[in-house]
Amino acid sequence: MEGALAFQTVMIVVVAAFCGAVPITSPSQEELAKAQEYLSQFFSDVGVTAPKTVRRSSLDSFDDTLRRMQEFFGLDVTGHLDSGTMKVMSQPRCGFTDAARYSHFAGQPKWEKSVVTYRIVNYTPDLSHEEVDSAIAKALKIYSDVIPLTFKKIPSGTADIMISFKSGDHGDFAAFDGVSGVLAHAFSPGEGHGGDTHFDEDETWTLTSAGSNLFLVAAHEFGHAMGMAHSQVETALMYPLYTYENTDGYKLPDDDKQGVQAIYGIRPTTPPTEETTLQPTKRPEPKPEPEPDPEPTPDPEPLPDRCSRDLVFDAATSIGRGLYFFKDGYFWKKSSSWDGITMKQIQSVWPEISHVDAAYEYKNTVVVFEGDHYWRISGNAVLAGYPKPLRDFGFPPCVKKIDAAVHEPFTDKTLFFVKREIWRYNERRERMYSSYPRYIKVEVPGITRVDAVFENEGYLYFSYGSTQIEYDYTRRRTIRTLSNSDWMDCE
Incomplete structure (x- = not known):
């Protein structure tokens, strides 16, 4: 890429007044x-x-x-x-040099095109796909409202701005540091990683003042992806410290607007035509009403690719003698007898359920989780009285979503995975064990985060990202490492 490639980070900082520092x-x-x-x-x-x-x-x-x-x-x-200065230095903060007023990267890199594409590679489980899509589009729109750039979302392939949710060391030499601290980072415009924006999955992403507001953090990071560095103006979006503010009707602050327009110019407005400015010499004849344009047919969302090397499962479970893998409103069924892999839309089988976050089989029923509620299903039927809230399992109100779940047959206990914690549930007594939650890495050595988990032929299979671990739970040891797509009968 041209110019220096720089990445930006934005972090939560508790700002306090330090008077009379020692x-x-x-x-x-x-x-x-x-x-x-x-x-x-x-x-x-x-x-x-x-x-x-x-x-x-x-x-x-x-x-x-x-x-x-x-x-x-x-x-x-x-x-x-002094002590006040050391206290500020010890606070988590943004990783780029501080600046005065708006500023740009060295060499002032910019997008040399009028249409910039972006792709959301994967989604945080903290929000629905629709909420993430909306927050990202809204964050980009505050820039396209004031500069002559248009942002276009693409469903696959390589976009100018690749957006993803990752944790820890994720391959760009800028590892995330867990809860709090670094929230996200973005690269300045250019080839390769230029413009790419990463969000720390260890954070709790929200659309409110709680946790980390995805729209505000994304809007800040996209400023870096446009070529903006930091500002010392405290009311600026590009100020290096994260603070929440009401996002209803949010507009780009003046300092940021001046900075980004200094790179790209001002978005032009449509000038009046001669027809609208000249006065007619005579009263024109009324024109017939034009036929309304037909409603455009939206492009269908691409179906999940089971053979993708980057395949990430939303959930997985055994049902009867088959294995079910859930992804983006669909599921693949792999039968124990050779019938190949079949794919169906979730709602074509269970109309009440549109997305599956986690699922597990217990005796003759399957428990399916979506957000803060769950269903019990038997065959193609949802049992009466469902959905029910997560609190029925004994989860506290702060648990809004289950990442993964599995019933472990050797201990006859059900395991729930929520971020970095594991919960253990007694199905017979219908209550959670009082000594839980515990850290996953302590209870299941070698495992830290789980997107999906299922039991098969005596082993547990833990998926995180596109990677999967075959695990001997009774001995608490890893057997081998797989890819999710290894189950999909791909060449």
Whole structure:
């Protein structure tokens, strides 16, 4: 890509006023090293040399940069490494250099096209697909409203902006750090990874003030994907610290608007035509009403590709003698007898259910979860009295969705997976074990997150992303690593 490729991060920071900060009279070498690293990363283009010992003659460059940092955050500008300054340095924050007013990346990279494509590669389980689609489209629209770019969503292939939800080390040398801290990052415009935007799946994504608001974080990250760096204006969208504000009718703030228009120009309005500006010399004859244009037929959503190397299951379970794999409103059935793989829409079999987050088989019924409720089904019939709320299982109100579930036949217990935690349920007594939840990695060594899980021939199969682990649950050990598509009878 042309120019320097830079990625951006935006994080939750609790902003407080630090008055009367207490100076650190004798900073430790560890404190000096941390301060040096912080100032070098965020407030200097060439790095800051911290003193090996606290001597006045060696503190000049360090102190000057420290004052810049204190001024940026509204602290007392002392040039001393006081407790208030150290407290700010210890807060999670954005990973790019801070700037004054709006700013652009070095070389001012931009999209040299009028139509920029984007693709949502995978979805967070915290929101429905429709909610994610809407939040992403709305976040891009605040830019297309003011600059001459149009954003087009594509269902497959490589887009200019590839959007995904990932956790931990995800292959771009900018690993996410778990809950809180880093929320997301994006690359500046260009080839390859240019414009790509990643959201930390370990966060709780919402459309409200709770958790991390997907629209606000996406709007900030897309500013970086347009070529914008950070602003020191606290009311700007590109200010490096995340704060929530009402998103109803949200418009791009003036500072951000000026910055992005400095790159792309102003979106033109349609000029008046000669026909609308000249006064007619005589009263025109009325024209017949034009025939209304036919309603465009929307392009059908592509069917899930069972042989894709990137196949991610929404859920999986055994039902009778077959295995069922759920994906985007559809399911594949793999029979124990050789009938090949059959695919159906979920609602064609169970009309009440449109999407499956998790499912498990217990005795002669299957429990199916969607959002904060569940059904019990037998064959093609949903049992009477359903859906019911998750709290019936004993989950607290904070659990809004189940990632995966399986009934483990050797212990005769049902396991539920919610983010990084595991819950254990006694089907006979119909209650949750009091010693749960526990961390998955403690209860099931070698497993940390689960998208889907099922039991087959004595083993549990844990899927996360496109990868799957064959697991001996009684011995708590991994047998082998597979791909989800290995079950799909692909060449």
